[in-house]
Amino acid sequence: MLRRAFILCLLMIFALCSKTYGQAYMTEYGHAEFDSSVPLHSFTGESDYLVGKINLDDSVVDFYLDVTTLKTGIGKRDKDMLETLEAEKYPFAEFYGKLTTPFDPEKETPQKVTVEGEFTIHGVSRERSIEGTLEPTSEGLHLNSSWTINIEDYDIKPPGILFYRVSENIDIRIEATLKQTEK
Amino acid sequence: MKTINKQLFAVLFIILLVTSTVYGQMERKQVQTDGPVQDVFWAPTLITQASTAHLPAGNLNSTIMHSFGVATQRPLQTFFGIDNVRNVRLGVDYGITDRWSMGIGRSSLTNIVDLRTKLAILRQNQSDTQPVSISVKGDLGIVTQENERPIKDDVSTLVSAIFSRKFNDHLSLQVTPMYGHISSVSVGDPHSFFAVGLGAHIPLSRRFALSAEYYPVISKRADNTKNTFSLGLNIETGGHVFQLFFTSTEWHLEQYVLATNREQFWAGDFRFGFNVNRVFSIVK
Numbered sequence: 001m002l003r004r005a006f007i008l009c010l011l012m013i014f015a016l017c018s019k020t021y022g023q024a025y026m027t028e029y030g031h032a033e034f035d036s037s038v039p040l041h042s043f044t045g046e047s048d049y050l051v052g053k054i055n056l057d058d059s060v061v062d063f064y065l066d067v068t069t070l071k072t073g074i075g076k077r078d079k080d081m082l083e084t085l086e087a088e089k090y091p092f093a094e095f096y097g098k099l100t101t102p103f104d105p106e107k108e109t110p111q112k113v114t115v116e117g118e119f120t121i122h123g124v125s126r127e128r129s130i131e132g133t134l135e136p137t138s139e140g141l142h143l144n145s146s147w148t149i150n151i152e153d154y155d156i157k158p159p160g161i162l163f164y165r166v167s168e169n170i171d172i173r174i175e176a177t178l179k180q181t182e183k
Numbered sequence: 184m185k186t187i188n189k190q191l192f193a194v195l196f197i198i199l200l201v202t203s204t205v206y207g208q209m210e211r212k213q214v215q216t217d218g219p220v221q222d223v224f225w226a227p228t229l230i231t232q233a234s235t236a237h238l239p240a241g242n243l244n245s246t247i248m249h250s251f252g253v254a255t256q257r258p259l260q261t262f263f264g265i266d267n268v269r270n271v272r273l274g275v276d277y278g279i280t281d282r283w284s285m286g287i288g289r290s291s292l293t294n295i296v297d298l299r300t301k302l303a304i305l306r307q308n309q310s311d312t313q314p315v316s317i318s319v320k321g322d323l324g325i326v327t328q329e330n331e332r333p334i335k336d337d338v339s340t341l342v343s344a345i346f347s348r349k350f351n352d353h354l355s356l357q358v359t360p361m362y363g364h365i366s367s368v369s370v371g372d373p374h375s376f377f378a379v380g381l382g383a384h385i386p387l388s389r390r391f392a393l394s395a396e397y398y399p400v401i402s403k404r405a406d407n408t409k410n411t412f413s414l415g416l417n418i419e420t421g422g423h424v425f426q427l428f429f430t431s432t433e434w435h436l437e438q439y440v441l442a443t444n445r446e447q448f449w450a451g452d453f454r455f456g457f458n459v460n461r462v463f464s465i466v467k
Binding site (some may be wrong): 043044049051053062064066068069073074075076077078079080083091092094096166 | 208209211212213214216221222223225236239241242389419421424462464
């Protein structure tokens with residue numbers, strides 16, 4: 001009897017593992033960028049170190065970015081940005097949530113999806129609903145998404161001097177192709 | 184029986200471990216990079232000397248460089264020299280790659296138009312396996328003010344190699360061996376000049392930094408000329424770098440700084456000047 005239970009448990013592990021890993025997609029080199037502006041001037045920060053995982057079986061969506069990899073093209077500005085974000089203390093911007101709309105991995109067209117979960121930056125988490133598109137391709141799952149945050153919601157003080165003050169609204173875009181993973 | 188129970192618990196434990204690993208958040212790992220040291224200098228020009236700061240590819244830096252009359256000569260009548268605008272250089276530089284830029288400018292003094300280029304040979308990196316940055320710079324100036332001279336006598340050139348190191352967040356230094364040539368000089372004065380430029384950049388805060396530069400000419404110098412010294416305050420606003428300075432020279436071109444400065448900074452013969460640097464991202 002117990003021997004049967006033991007075998008059953010082993011089968012459960014294999015079943016669980018194969019089911020869980022079978023529909024997981026991951027990237028370590030996704031693209032993330034943001035647009036920000038000061039009066040009369042806008043600039044873009046970019047990184048190609050976006051790490052993300054989408055598990056279609058349990059709908060979990062997990063993304064994070066090492067903010068120190070963001071580059072705006074001017075070293076001084078990068079340094080100011082990281083000091084403003086307190087990057088040594090809070091090195092990651094991250095999203096952890098779930099797909100809340102249906103997605104058909106067999107249909108090879110861009111499909112609008114919505115994820116709901118926590119977006120965290122500067123150590124502050126806020127519940128967010130974010131829209132994007134997912135497209136199954138021969139290379140994997142292609143993701144596009146964009147949203148806007150108000151940095152004051154995340155206790156980030158817009159840096160500035162005199163009349164030069166960074167806008168509190170930041171547009172964020174991410175794009176990545178996630179490959180099927182067996183991890 | 185007990186052994187089998189233990190095995191069962193072990194299996195259940197593994198199930199819990201596996202499921203928690205699979206469904207939990209990924210472990211957050213920071214990216215290990217070894218890029219160039221950032222923020223060695225705040226602008227491609229320290230005060231008048233080129234620095235090893237380079238424009239990223241696709242970025243345009245516009246500069247307005249001003250120098251006024253000597254502040255200590257008839258200071259009240261000229262409001263410390265500010266009534267006498269001596270030289271204004273308007274220019275743009277463009278980053279063709281992250282290591283190579285080209286630029287053009289025009290100085291109001293004798294209407295010199297100059298073309299210049301700067302190339303980063305080596306860049307100090309974060310792991311310090313490359314401890315210094317080395318850039319080379321070339322500048323070709325042509326006097327466009329009407330005169331009777333043939334055009335070959337209107338030409339001036341500069342070639343320099345810039346060695347810099349950022350020691351910490353509060354100090355960057357550079358040494359710049361340079362060669363300048365002026366085609367048209369006063370009788371008896373040399374046409375060519377060698378100097379070893381020295382520069383320092385001392386950040387005081389995120390927004391403010393002091394800078395200083397010195398031009399000791401080590402070759403034969405023109406009559407009555409002095410080594411140029413400048414002392415400046417940099418203000419970084421996020422979009423602009425303002426550089427306010429006191430200097431002995433009225434020139435913003437290094438070859439003319441070497442060849443023509445007749446003021447002695449330490450004797451009080453200095454003038455006020457300022458540079459405004461503004462970077463535009465042209466190509467993303």
